[in-house]
Amino acid sequence: MQNNRSIQRCLAILRAFRVNVSPTLAELSRAVELPHPTVLRFLLTLEEEGYVARDAGGHWRLTTRMLELGFAAMEGLGVADAVQEQLQALADAYSGTSNLGEAHPEGVIIIGRTMTAAERRRLVVMNLRVGSILPPGSALADALPLGPGEHARRAYPETQQVSLAVPVRGVLGRQLSIGISTTAAVLESEAQELEAVRALQDKADSVGRILGLAAV
CATH class of the missing domain: 1.10.10.10 (Winged helix-like DNA-binding domain superfamily/Winged helix DNA-binding domain)
Structure with missing residues (x-):
């Protein structure tokens, strides 16, 4: 006892x-x-x-070692696959990468990540993966404290990349964000960018419901 x-x-x-x-x-x-x-x-x-x-x-x-337990629980419940599907849909829609991040003392830690085949080789070279920590100043980190309807944007002219991210709500005690990174050409117009933000917000709602119900 x-x-x-x-x-x-x-x-x-x-x-x-x-x-x-x-x-x-x-x-x-x-x-x-x-x-x-x-x-x-x-x-x-x-x-x-x-x-x-x-x-x-x-x-x-x-x-971050606690993530090992969280990922194991998510796998057992099928939650990891459900979240991965949401991230993959974003990556495919915008021909880039999609990340799910959680607040970390050094910025934001990537806890979910998908990419299109065209991005895979470049990102392997950059060594970004689940468990990597992005510093403050990344769109994924910028989005963590934002309110409903707000989004973060970071442009990287040297690589012709644009990153967008929005907060994920509905997961008690956790500060999460979801984002995409793609070429500037994919988000060339303001209308395209607004459409991408709406897609992110839709996926953020879905991921929030999935993780909230899973309670992990």
Whole structure:
């Protein structure tokens, strides 16, 4: 019975990060209604295993290693395939790449990615893949804090690329965005760009519903 209670407490601490993604020890203790030493003991174990980390200011966060568990759960529920279909539809429609990102202390981490065959070789050379971190200043990162109906845009004249992204809502405690990157020629006119933004918003709604229902 003691072991079961320990597991329940550990899970309660992990769930608390869904409400506050960067809590202090005191904030976690209040959230789970456990003494500071008890919560710290669990955090130190999770830190040793690589699932949480803390910064110099005493704030804790989940690490990208937690994604391994999330991806496993998504695979088991068929959620990964459903999200992948939404991303692939965007990549195919705009002859480029489509990314699903989640907020990360260093910017945004790619948690889903698809591309057309024509893009695959170029992106392998660039070494961008699921798990890669894009810094602040990318459209995917810019879109994270935006409200409904808003979108982020970044142009890269040196490569003739344009990136668009919108926030994904409906996933409790998670800050997500979805975006496309394609050649400037594909989004040559304002009307084409607005159409792409509407397509992104439609897919963002679908992905939000899928992940929200999956509760992973």
